[in-house]
Amino acid sequence: MEIIDNIKVEISPTQVLKRLHMDQDDKYLQDVEKLLELALPVLCPKAIFDIKYIDSRSDDSVTISGVEFSSRILRVNLDKVERTFPYIATCGIEVEKLDIPADELMLHFMLDTIKQMALGEAMRHLRQQIDEKYRPGKMSAMNPGSLEDWPISEQHKLFSLFGDVEKLIGVKLTDSCLMMPIKSVSGLYFQTETDYVNCQLCPREKCPGRRAPYNPELKEEYLK
Numbered sequence: 001m002e003i004i005d006n007i008k009v010e011i012s013p014t015q016v017l018k019r020l021h022m023d024q025d026d027k028y029l030q031d032v033e034k035l036l037e038l039a040l041p042v043l044c045p046k047a048i049f050d051i052k053y054i055d056s057r058s059d060d061s062v063t064i065s066g067v068e069f070s071s072r073i074l075r076v077n078l079d080k081v082e083r084t085f086p087y088i089a090t091c092g093i094e095v096e097k098l099d100i101p102a103d104e105l106m107l108h109f110m111l112d113t114i115k116q117m118a119l120g121e122a123m124r125h126l127r128q129q130i131d132e133k134y135r136p137g138k139m140s141a142m143n144p145g146s147l148e149d150w151p152i153s154e155q156h157k158l159f160s161l162f163g164d165v166e167k168l169i170g171v172k173l174t175d176s177c178l179m180m181p182i183k184s185v186s187g188l189y190f191q192t193e194t195d196y197v198n199c200q201l202c203p204r205e206k207c208p209g210r211r212a213p214y215n216p217e218l219k220e221e222y223l224k
């Protein structure tokens with residue numbers, strides 16, 4: 001198991017404003033500068049990953065390192081591989097302690113963007129370390145809760161592959177299996193020759209995070 005917790009975060013006001021689609025001379029520039037002064041010293045994104053081997057497969061499930069995951073699509077995606085890389089990445093619990101007044105909605109919105117950027121850095125380091133250590137080549141990922149076929153309730157199983165995740169990197173699960181801090185992601189990376197993206201099998205309309213068009217025929221292929 002690898003823990004990545006020494007990630008240096010460098011985020012400029014310009015980068016934040018660009019992410020928010022605001023002009024550089026926007027009236028919010030000073031707010032972003034002040035927010036970064038507060039946030040950067042406490043931002044501490046982290047990630048954890050491991051290499052885990054597949055024990056067995058059934059029609060609709062796959063058992064990884066003694067844990068049975070129930071998902072037909074995950075099982076199909078893992079048909080041709082023997083190892084996976086479970087991971088969890090987070091913006092870090094430390095920045096959650098910043099005391100921004102509840103009615104400062106724009107500041108909260110900006111802070112969310114800064115946390116998202118820190119999470120992006122954690123993911124970049126995570127991917128880099130997997131690549132350097134295991135040289136897997138092309139990979140895709142699946143995440144519990146991103147598709148109906150692999151419900152969010154399976155989050156507990158993913159966390160169980162690591163043990164006490166809260167103690168390791170500060171991420172905990174709520175009763176409804178949401179991760180805290182909210183700006184956290186979890187999933188399984190796997191080697192693949194295809195360009196698999198969850199969004200291809202997700203019919204959700206008007207999703208701002210969509211990375212590929214919905215492909216109902218492909219979904220049928222997976223589920224048949």
Ligand code: SF4
Pocket residue numbers: 146147198199202203204207208209210211
């Ligand atoms: S379309 Fe949106 S909700 Fe669906 S998998 Fe992609 S990012 Fe997630």
